[in-house]
Amino acid sequence: MGNKNFVTIEGIDGAGKTTIIDELKKIFLKDDKYFLKNKEVIFTREPGNSGNEFLLKTRDLIVNYDILPITELFLLQANRAEHIQKFIIPNLKNNKIVICDRFTDSTFVYQGLKGVKDQDIIITSKLATLDVNPKRTYLIDLDPKIARKRIIKNKRTTNKFDNYDLNFHQQIRKRYLQLAKKENKRFLIIDGNKKVNEIVEIIIKDLK
Secondary structure, three states, X not given: OOEEXXXXXXXXXXXXXXXXXXXXXXXXXXXXXXXXXXXXXXXXXXXXXXXXXXXXXXXXXXHHOOOOHHHHHHHXXXXXXXXXXXXXXXXXXXXXXXXXXXXXXXXXXXXXXXXXOHHHHHHHHHHHHOOOOEEEEEEEEOOXXXXXXXHHHOOOOOOOOOOOOHHHHHHHHHHHHHHHHHOOOOEEEEEOOOOHHHHHHHHHHHHO
């Protein structure tokens, strides 16, 4: 059972998550805080929420170093344990809405495709998250070919995940869609080809 105030946004690299989240921030901005239904909205990301040195350092190790998939898993779950227990859970307890850029679904997709068993991800995720899960997940679905063109066009700083070959990114998209089909009550698939304002409108309407 997901926490009603916990929301995640997922998608392949280049799908536009960062741009969408930036627009959501602008819309919810009011007196230097974000509000939805009189609840403060907090934005964060995985791995590596800004402002926490440990999270940022482990993020750098995860996204920029050539390490074993199982090592990635342990680093991710260590990062997640600190993130959720020191940031996400306290905000949820204060009845705030938390919108997170990536969460455990990304681990099932990326590390799962690298050969880490789902059962190992499930076990370590439960330890890291204390069984705190999102009530709603927005999957921004986009053809990897288009996503790659966007990354190049926007001259975005890339990491090792961005630089995997097209076939790997196609498999990432496929696995995301499989997860969404399996948990169709939690996931809302949104066409990443839509204009940013249209995607944001869909998310806000659903959040309300």
